[in-house]
Every structure is written in structure tokens, then in C-alpha cells.
Amino acid sequence: MEKIASKTLAITATKARLLGLDAVHTAASGHIGGSLSAIDAITTLYFGVMNVDPKDPKNPDRDRFVLSKGHCTPALYPVLALRGYFPIEDLKLFRSIRGHYSGHAEMRHVPGVDMSTGSLGQGISAAVGMALGGKLNKKDYRVYAVLGDGEIAEGQVWEAAMSAAKYGLDNLCAVVDVNGLQIDGATKDVMPSEPLDKKFEAFNWNVIKVDGHDYDALLKAFEDAKACKGKPTAVLMKTVKGKGVSFMENQAGWHGKAPNDEQYEQAKAELEAKLAELEGK
Amino acid sequence: MAGKIATRAAYGEALCELAEKYPELVVFDADLAGATMTKGFAAKYPDRFFDMGIAECNMTGVAAGLSTCGFKPFTNTFAIFASGRAWEQVRNSIAYPHLNVKVVGSHGGLSVGEDGATHQCIEDFALMRAVPGMKVLCPCDGNEMKLAVEALLNYDGPAYMRLGRSAVEIVTDEIPGYKFELDKGAVLADGTDVAVIATGIMVQMALKAREMMAAEGVSVRVIDMHTIKPLDEELVLKAAKETGCIVTTEEHNIIGGLGGAVAECLSEKCPTPLVRHGVNDEFGRSGTAAAVLEAYKLTPEGLCEKIREALAKK
Numbered sequence: 001m002e003k004i005a006s007k008t009l010a011i012t013a014t015k016a017r018l019l020g021l022d023a024v025h026t027a028a029s030g031h032i033g034g035s036l037s038a039i040d041a042i043t044t045l046y047f048g049v050m051n052v053d054p055k056d057p058k059n060p061d062r063d064r065f066v067l068s069k070g071h072c073t074p075a076l077y078p079v080l081a082l083r084g085y086f087p088i089e090d091l092k093l094f095r096s097i098r099g100h101y102s103g104h105a106e107m108r109h110v111p112g113v114d115m116s117t118g119s120l121g122q123g124i125s126a127a128v129g130m131a132l133g134g135k136l137n138k139k140d141y142r143v144y145a146v147l148g149d150g151e152i153a154e155g156q157v158w159e160a161a162m163s164a165a166k167y168g169l170d171n172l173c174a175v176v177d178v179n180g181l182q183i184d185g186a187t188k189d190v191m192p193s194e195p196l197d198k199k200f201e202a203f204n205w206n207v208i209k210v211d212g213h214d215y216d217a218l219l220k221a222f223e224d225a226k227a228c229k230g231k232p233t234a235v236l237m238k239t240v241k242g243k244g245v246s247f248m249e250n251q252a253g254w255h256g257k258a259p260n261d262e263q264y265e266q267a268k269a270e271l272e273a274k275l276a277e278l279e280g281k
Numbered sequence: 282m283a284g285k286i287a288t289r290a291a292y293g294e295a296l297c298e299l300a301e302k303y304p305e306l307v308v309f310d311a312d313l314a315g316a317t318m319t320k321g322f323a324a325k326y327p328d329r330f331f332d333m334g335i336a337e338c339n340m341t342g343v344a345a346g347l348s349t350c351g352f353k354p355f356t357n358t359f360a361i362f363a364s365g366r367a368w369e370q371v372r373n374s375i376a377y378p379h380l381n382v383k384v385v386g387s388h389g390g391l392s393v394g395e396d397g398a399t400h401q402c403i404e405d406f407a408l409m410r411a412v413p414g415m416k417v418l419c420p421c422d423g424n425e426m427k428l429a430v431e432a433l434l435n436y437d438g439p440a441y442m443r444l445g446r447s448a449v450e451i452v453t454d455e456i457p458g459y460k461f462e463l464d465k466g467a468v469l470a471d472g473t474d475v476a477v478i479a480t481g482i483m484v485q486m487a488l489k490a491r492e493m494m495a496a497e498g499v500s501v502r503v504i505d506m507h508t509i510k511p512l513d514e515e516l517v518l519k520a521a522k523e524t525g526c527i528v529t530t531e532e533h534n535i536i537g538g539l540g541g542a543v544a545e546c547l548s549e550k551c552p553t554p555l556v557r558h559g560v561n562d563e564f565g566r567s568g569t570a571a572a573v574l575e576a577y578k579l580t581p582e583g584l585c586e587k588i589r590e591a592l593a594k595k
Contacts, residue, residue: 060350060351066346106378107349107378108378108379114349115345115346115349115374115378116373116374116377116378118373119369119370119373119374121338122338122342122370122373122374123342124342125338125339125341125342125343125345125346125370125374126342126343126345126346126349126374127346128339128342128343128346129342129343129344129345129346129347129348129349129350129354130346130347130349130350131346132331132343132346132347133346133347133349133350133351133352134350136307136328136329136347136350136352137350137351155338156336156338156339156342156370159333159334159336159338159339160339160342160343162334162336162339163333163334163336163339163343166334167331
């Protein structure tokens with residue numbers, strides 16, 4: 001794949017932020033904070049890294065993506081829509097009884113979603129299964145899973161980590177969204193997860209640390225992960241919860257709250273200004 | 282066939298016998314391959330066997346992920362862990378996306394024996410039955426078990442199947458007209474006064490109870506309900522209408538399992554005197570399998586008492 005310009009990724013990610021914000025505002029519910037922290041990485045994966053074809057979403061040779069932090073559909077669904085899996089207008093049906101764009105990622109009805117997730121800790125196991133399937137079928141696809149740093153407290157994550165190392169799943173890349181906040185407050189207070197690098201290393205994983213909002217750094221991290229053979233890679237990305245909307249940044253309170261009309265207008269204005277700046281208007 | 286074999290042993294043999302015919306079959310275990318009897322498959326097909334260690338939740342999720350790549354995973358551990366420990370993984374990672382994973386719980390019921398209450402799963406039917414879209418099976422003998430394994434390989438969707446620890450007599454191979462069909466119960470012996478709907482090891486006991494009741498002049502129909510969900514309602518209602526009273530029998534809590542399913546069906550569609558024979562909402566205890574079953578009256582004699590109770594309600 002030809003290297004994509006970081007500016008192109010920045011423009012796409014900003015559009016995705018606007019769509020995610022709009023979806024959550026329309027639905028009057030949804031998890032915006034952690035979506036805004038993970039959206040740069042998800043955009044980078046779908047537009048700059050993964051071998052996927054939106055016209056053939058079930059192709060057995062495709063790279064897979066599992067949103068283990070399954071509540072961050074306000075990041076995933078807009079990115080999938082922008083990538084061409086389904087019409088952007090469908091995002092109006094987010095969390096609505098009139099459609100199937102459920103609050104947590106859903107594979108049966110939403111084109112492009114590779115695994116239904118939402119119960120934390122479970123997505124990474126499914127990703128291990130997909131990576132194992134790639135090895136058994138002798139295919140060279142890669143599997144990416146995005147986890148939250150709060151999610152890391154689930155014991156199943158470490159069961160999955162052990163099994164991925166056992167089977168030498170170098171086609172698996174776990175991306176941990178280290179935004180440092182979860183529902184009840186700071187991760188360091190709720191349940192300290194650090195040192196995450198030492199933990200994954202102790203589980204026989206390759207570890208790469210990166211700024212989760214730096215597109216070039218993310219691209220390089222995913223390249224380096226691909227180059228690592230014999231073991232899975234954990235990309236630990238430092239992020240800002242609520243990134244891109246001034247009043248949401250680093251606020252645990254924006255984990256699962258929808259903005260009111262006034263807040264929506266302010267957030268939209270900020271993101272539109274950012275987009276205009278990026279597009280040189 | 283005849284003779285005695287534990288359903289877990291027949292299951293282990295079936296996996297090996299069907300492996301060549303079904304190359305998509307892969308087997309998971311959680312450090313219990315010697316007990317769940319997947320060890321034969323593991324030795325013969327090491328590339329298709331995955332020991333996930335003592336981590337049932339992850340095993341369940343990995344199987345879910347692997348099934349999306351065209352494989353037909355069977356996960357194996359004790360019933361208590363398969364249906365209990367990993368219940369929510371079964372629900373959210375397998376059943377909700379309706380993935381093709383077969384969750385197999387060995388050592389179901391009180392006949393686990395000496396290991397005691399922590400390992401005697403008497404809630405698996407209820408737990409798995411409550412999950413939308415899950416099939417729930419409990420074959421009664423080695424012959425039926427092998428037929429069930431192949432039927433599950435040909436069914437594209439989630440299912441739970443219970444296996445037993447103790448050797449049980451093979452009975453279904455000598456029943457004229459017997460055939461195994463997923464979602465359908467089998468009438469093993471006809472009768473007109475009362476119908477006993479049994480599952481698992483209680484099927485053999487029901488056949489013994491039938492002989493004992495015949496000596497009292499009572500004609501007992503015996504239905505082998507190997508598929509608890511979806512329940513073969515047609516067969517249940519036919520038995521209710523033709524015999525006028527029903528007894529369910531299972532190595533499970535009387536709440537939520539086969540008895541619960543039959544009670545729901547009858548009370549809505551054909552109110553009929555019903556007695557549920559099973560574990561009376563209490564935990565098991567250690568002892569030999571036979572001693573524990575005796576202590577909890579899960580015996581032909583215990584079943585006969587319930588049959589008399591049902592007849593008295595007619």
C-alpha cells in the first residue's frame with residue numbers, strides 16, 4: 001500500500017469526528033469520549049494500513065478489525081461509512097429502533113463490522129481466533145483489535161494475551177487506547193493498569209509505544225508491528241479522551257454522554273474550523 | 282452395539298471418526314482433554330486441536346473468532362465452566378452474532394460423583410436455554426451421542442451439548458424405528474397411562490421405571506428428549522393428549538431445564554397434570570455417582586414415585 005499523507009488522514013479523521021458527534025447528538029446517547037481518542041488510529045487503519053474492499057466486506061483474504069472497546073461505534077461507524085461500506089446518511093439511524101446501527105458494534109447487520117462486541121474483554125479473544133484462523137488457512141491477512149485502557153482490567157484480556165503468545169500470532173496487533181480515563185474517573189484511581197508495556201512484554205508480546213494522534217507515527221507503528229515475526233504486537237497509544245473538542249478533552253464525564261444542542265453546536269464549530277484549516281479554505 | 286460407554290467417551294470417538302469427513306472441525310479444550318475425552322482427537326489431529334489452558338472465557342471467544350474464518354469449532358470443558366464461567370462469552374460472542382460454535386459441557390449433573398457440588402452442574406440447561414437462539418442437547422447414550430455430533434456438524438449455528446461422566450447402557454441402537462433428528466424427541470417405548478419425558482442418563486432409568494410400573498399394571502410411554510431446546514412441542518402435546526399426565530426427568534435442577542420447558546409448553550398450550558423429577562433446587566454433594574444419584578432419588582425407584590404422583594393427579 002502506498003503511504004497515505006498524514007494530512008489526508010487528518011481530514012478524514014476530522015470528518016469522521018463530525019459524523020460521530022452528529023450521530024451521538026441525533027441519538028441523544030452514545031460514547032463520544034473514547035471514540036474521539038481512538039478515531040485517529042481507526043482512521044489510519046482503514047485508510048492507510050488495512051487491506052480491505054468495502055464492496056467485498058466478507059472477502060476471506062481481508063484484514064480484520066475488532067473493536068474490543070465495542071462502545072466506540074461513534075468512531076467505527078463513521079470511518080466505515082467514509083470508507084464506503086454503507087451510506088453516510090445511515091449514521092442517522094445510530095442507536096435507533098428504525099435501523100440496525102446498534103450502540104455497540106454489531107456484525108450481523110452493519111457492513112464491514114468483523115465481530116460483534118460490547119462486553120469488554122471479549123473482542124480481543126475473537127481477534128485471537130481470527131489470527132489463528134489466518135495461520136490455519138495459511139493466509140497472510142492481519143488482525144487488528146482496539147482495546148481501552150480501562151478494558152485492560154478484564155481478566156479475559158490477559159487470557160487472550162497468553163494464548164496469542166502461545167500460538168505465535170504475529171498477524172495480530174492489539175491497539176490499546178491509553179487515554180487514562182474510564183467511567184468512574186482516572187484509570188490510575190479506578191484500577192491502575194500501568195505499566196502496560198512491561199505487562200505485555202511479560203506476556204511475550206512485542207510492544208510499541210506511540211502518540212495516538214500522530215498519523216505518521218501510527219503508520220510507522222503498524223509497519224513495525226507487521227515486521228515483527230513470531231509474536232503478537234501491542235501498540236500502546238497515548239491519547240486524549242475527547243480529542244478534538246476542547247471542552248470534552250481529558251474529561252471522564254464525556255465517556256458516555258451526548259452533548260446538548262448548545263454543546264453540539266460549539267463542538268461542531270470547532271471541528272468545522274479544524275476541517276477548513278486542514279483543507280486550506 | 283449394546284454394552285456400556287460414557288457419553289463423553291462416545292463423543293471423543295465421534296470427533297476422531299468424523300474428523301476426515303469434516304475438515305473444518307477443530308477442537309478446543311481448557312486443560313481437561315483427558316476428562317472431556319478430546320485427547321484422542323488431540324493425538325490424532327494435533328494441528329486441529331488447541332489447548333487454551335485453564336481459561337474458559339478466552340477459549341469461548343477464540344472459538345467465536347475462528348468460526349468467522351470458516352471453521353467449525355467445538356469447545357470442551359466441564360459443564361459448570363462451559364455454561365457457567367463462560368456464560369456471558371457464549372451469549373455475547375457466540376449466540377448474539379449467531380456463530381457456528383458448539384459449546385460442549387462434559388461432566389454434567391450429579392453423576393460427576395466424588396468431586397462434589399462445585400463440579401456437579403445442575404443449571405446448564407437453564408442457563409443455556411435462556412440464551413436466544415441456542416440449541417440445547419443432552420444425548421442419552423453412546424449411539425445417540427455419535428449421531429448428535431454429526432448432526433451438530435451439519436447445523437450452522439450455536440449449540441450447547443451436555444456429556445456425562447459415567448458409563449451408561451446403550452439403548453437407542455436396539456429400539457426399532459429409532460432415528461436421531463435434531464430438534465425432535467424420540468419415542469423409545471409406547472404407553473397409554475402416563476408419558477415420561479427424559480433426557481440424558483434419566484432415559485435409561487425411565488426405561489427401567491417403565492418395566493417396574495408395568496408390574497403394577499401401568500402403561501408408561503418413554504420419550505427421549507435429547508434436544509431440550511428447541512423443545513419438540515408437537516411430541517409433548519401429543520403425549521399429553523394421549524396419556525393425560527406427564528413426568529419429566531432430568532439430572533438437573535427442576536427449575537429451568539427440561540421440566541421447566543415442558544411446564545411452559547403444557548401450561549400455555551394444553552394444561553395437563555405434570556410432575557417434575559430432578560434435583561429439588563439444592564446443591565449436590567460428594568459420593569460415588571451411584572450413591573449421589575440414590576441420595577437425590579435420581580433412580581428408577583425415585584422416578585416411579587413421581588409417576589404414581591402424576592397418575593394421582595389425573
